[in-house]
Amino acid sequence: MTTITLTRPDDWHLHLRDGEALAAVVPASARQMGRAIVMPNLVPPVTTAEQARGYRERILAARPQGSAFEPLMTLYLTDNTPAEEIERAVESGIVQAVKLYPAGATTNSDSGVTDLAHCDAAIAAMARLGLPLLVHGEVTDADIDIFDRESVFIERVMKPLRERHPDLKVVFEHITTSDAAEFVAQAPSNVAATITAHHLLFNRNHMLVGGIRPHYYCLPILKRERHREALLAAATSGSGKFFLGTDSAPHAQGDKETACGCAGAYTAPAAIELYATAFEQAGALDRLEGFASHHGPDFYGLPRNTDTITLVREEWTLPPSLPYAEGRRIVPLKAGETLAWRMLD
Ligand SMILES: NC(=O)N[C@@H](CC(=O)O)C(=O)O
Numbered sequence: 001m002t003t004i005t006l007t008r009p010d011d012w013h014l015h016l017r018d019g020e021a022l023a024a025v026v027p028a029s030a031r032q033m034g035r036a037i038v039m040p041n042l043v044p045p046v047t048t049a050e051q052a053r054g055y056r057e058r059i060l061a062a063r064p065q066g067s068a069f070e071p072l073m074t075l076y077l078t079d080n081t082p083a084e085e086i087e088r089a090v091e092s093g094i095v096q097a098v099k100l101y102p103a104g105a106t107t108n109s110d111s112g113v114t115d116l117a118h119c120d121a122a123i124a125a126m127a128r129l130g131l132p133l134l135v136h137g138e139v140t141d142a143d144i145d146i147f148d149r150e151s152v153f154i155e156r157v158m159k160p161l162r163e164r165h166p167d168l169k170v171v172f173e174h175i176t177t178s179d180a181a182e183f184v185a186q187a188p189s190n191v192a193a194t195i196t197a198h199h200l201l202f203n204r205n206h207m208l209v210g211g212i213r214p215h216y217y218c219l220p221i222l223k224r225e226r227h228r229e230a231l232l233a234a235a236t237s238g239s240g241k242f243f244l245g246t247d248s249a250p251h252a253q254g255d256k257e258t259a260c261g262c263a264g265a266y267t268a269p270a271a272i273e274l275y276a277t278a279f280e281q282a283g284a285l286d287r288l289e290g291f292a293s294h295h296g297p298d299f300y301g302l303p304r305n306t307d308t309i310t311l312v313r314e315e316w317t318l319p320p321s322l323p324y325a326e327g328r329r330i331v332p333l334k335a336g337e338t339l340a341w342r343m344l345d
């Protein structure tokens, strides 16, 4: 196969930041994606429908001329989110989901939830109104090994949450283990998962063998090979429960290449090409369109995009770095490396 044309994909998990960084990264996603679920972990976080409205306006203003890229907004759940804010979010028409960050689990999660019991009224309102909960599924207990944090989360948080709110729509975000893939596959149809391109392509050896590679450091952390294989099997299974969410998470070069580097991989500039590479490795390019362009809108109850993009089998090399905010640079994942597929403009 030398060309693939597919319904324009959407990104169901994306970090766009704010200010100059926002302006630097929006065009990369707007070029490829029809819509994106935009993460609310700004500083301070996006906790109200009113803040989401303002953030959405700033994203729209950062789009290249003529772009139809549509940001789908999310609220950041806190211990204090009132049920009324969930109602305002639904009424706003621009908020598509609420994000659960366990406090301290990842980048900018200090305002996150300390105990889901505090959020019971808000979550009950979400279940009642059909607003999905997007979950960063890792426990933060100091005694739990970083490689086990997702699987322990399933037992300690996800299963009790599902029992208490069986009608809640849940997206298990950026899954990284066979445990999570199995949990989602066996759950009812109101439970789904996003999978990143980097977790489909890489295991922890890519990050740690022959030198420590900070651009591969993200959360949840890359796992061992058998987990990558399970994720690739889930993504290419054809199941509507698994869909594209890049978790493209930009950080300036200096904040990654340092003694205590930030978590997050910047994949937006080559997102669809990275996914195509993974699907081709699995011999499943024919399943890419479902995963990238159909399953997400179907789960969210939104129409599929009506235009298309085309990928050609043509080598190209990612630049070593790109301009970012305040005169700083950003290093995309696979910087300086060659990809086999290229999206046409
Ligand atoms: N994935 C990451 O490693 N980082 C994300 C936060 C997140 O999605 O957990 C970020 O905002 O930088």
Ligand SMILES: [Zn+2]
Residues within 6 Å of the ligand: 106, 136, 173, 174, 219, 220
């Ligand atoms: Zn996360």
Ligand SMILES: [Zn+2]
Residues within 6 Å of the ligand: 013, 014, 015, 039, 247, 249
């Ligand atoms: Zn994320």
